[in-house]
Amino acid sequence: MNKFFSFAIVLILICSITADDVFTSQSGNKYSTNRLIVKLQPQKEMPKSELIKNVHHLFLQTYVVYTSDLHALEDVLQKSENVNSIERDFHSERKDLARNVTTIRESEVASPFNDPRVGSLWSFADAGENGISVNKVYQEKSTKPQSEIIVAVVDTGVDVNHEDLRNVVWNNPGEIAGNGIDDDQNGYIDDINGINTLVRDKDGKATVDVSDTHSHGTHVSGTIAAQQNNSTGVAGIASKVKIMAIRTVPNASDEKDVDVVEAFMYAAKNGAKIINCSFGKAHNEGGNVVAEAIDFIGKEYGVLVVAAAGNSSQNIDIRPTYPASFTSENLLVVASTTSRGAMSYFSNYGKKGVDIAAPGSSIFSTVPRNRYSSMSGTSMASPTVAGVAAEVLANNPSLDPVALKSILMNSVTKVSAFSSKVVSGGRIDLKKALIAAKAQQK
Known part of the structure; x- marks a missing residue:
């Protein structure tokens, strides 16, 4: 929650799929540019699209979908009858916590x-x-x-x-x-x-x-x-x-x-x-x-x-x-x-x-x-x-x-x-x- 850490140690994480860019929404909140949270309708499958690079199941009908073009994929998924809802992967704000x-x-x-x-x-x-x-x-x-x-x-x-x-x-x-x-x-x-x-x-x-x-x-x-x-x-x-x-x-x-x-x-x-x-x-x-x-x-x-x-x-x-x-x-x-x-x-x-x-x-x-x-x-x-x-x-x-x-x-x-x-x-x-x-x- 707010003000977690009392001091900061710089850590550089070198990885492939999570070293993504970060966009900022109109409300000022940051979100990942390479993945969406997608909840499907009951008994439905993930729509096919060349924009989807990987799909990981979380629970029930909820999945993480990796993409190279988040905004384009959002448009595709929003038009699909198979999709119940789409969420962006928002970041928490940077802060101290303890x-x-x-x-x-x-x-x-x-x-x-x-x-x-x-x-x-x-x-x-x-x-x-x-x-x-x-x-x-x-x-x-x-x-x-x-x-x-x-x-x-x-x-x-x-x-x-x-x-x-x-x-x-x-x-x-x-x-x-x-x-x-x-x-x-x-x-x-x-x-x-x-x-x-x-x-x-x-x-x-x-x-x-x-x-x-x-x-x-x-x-x-x-x-x-x-x-x-x-x-x-x-x-x-x-x-x-x-x-x-x-x-x-x-x-x-x-x-x-x-x-x-x-x-x-x-x-x-x-x-x-x-x-x-x-x-x-x-x-x-x-x-x-x-x-x-x-x-x-x-x-x-x-x-x-x-x-x-x-x-x-x-x-x-x-x-x-x-x-x-x-x-x-x-x-x-x-x-x-x-x-x-x-x-x-x-x-x-x-x-x-x-x-x-x-x-x-x-x-x-x-x-x-x-x-x-x-x-x-x-x-x-x-x-x-x-x-x-x-x-x-x-x-x-x-x-x-x-x-x-x-x-x-x-x-x-x-x-x-x-x-x-x-x-x-x-x-x-x-x-x-x-x-x-x-x-x-x-």
Whole structure:
């Protein structure tokens, strides 16, 4: 969402099909010149045209069509009875998404973890101390995961070799590393830890280098799943979880709709039950493909999408931001709170459009090359909720995404000042959510 990254690292991506020119619409929004999103009528096929270079299926009747002449192809497709709708592949505006922080509050509460820097995780404190009760849950041994949960981090990539993440990174069980073969026939060659939708081959297929050249995605991943009790670094919120790394957000955060949808579809088809989205844009340009994809993966694959509310200090009920402002029953939107219990000054809010609040200011976590750093943003609040969701789901694997969302929202620690800011009126609480989920399963 707005103001993702606190610093920029220049990355030059050399690739064939995605190194396209960018046009700017009359409204000022940029879009790719070499691909369209095409939704066909039921039971209909893609019209034939010399302007179509490649076609990739996304979901249902929705496809990505590559072309060398976008505007001419638009005219052709608009005249076809086979076509339901056409969307351009709009970019998000370039922006920062998270803020580096130099000061952090050390927790004075005894920790159940042996990770040496876990004292920096103020959010692990009890609900009465403005935290989310992580320490208490593990001290009381009240979490007993039954299933391992895959969480897809759709972001700037992940440092899969980080000392605190390498043992919690998802490995594709159907793929043999480095053999140049699509062993599991899922459409991607050597996708061991995930995919990279930013760099594509000559046919427009996503590649598989998920390295994080920024830090955002690695930081998000650590909040969710940094290995617990390995006498190293910090600890993640979830104890039985794997991180699926999907690089879809450029370092300047100007992600595109096609890349987002492909990331969602890959995650869902390959077993992720939670997707974290610490990104977004202020304009939707009337497109429906991302919203339809969120609905589809919820209904067909049982996926809960957790999204940051954005960092513009605004009411998104009045000034929407996306994907947070899409209305889907399996989309959970998160505002940010501080260690003092207030809503973070930068956080977006909305009595109708933002579901829940979670710690997002001065969050300490992993960053590339075995380092650690503190950042602030709803980008950090979203993975806090994703981590709680993963732990609750691991304890109660039969929960569908709608039921899981309901439990998380109905078990919050109420904060009077949040009653007009978020739907649930409170801050997420791991202990209360586990108790509520257990009660519902009886």
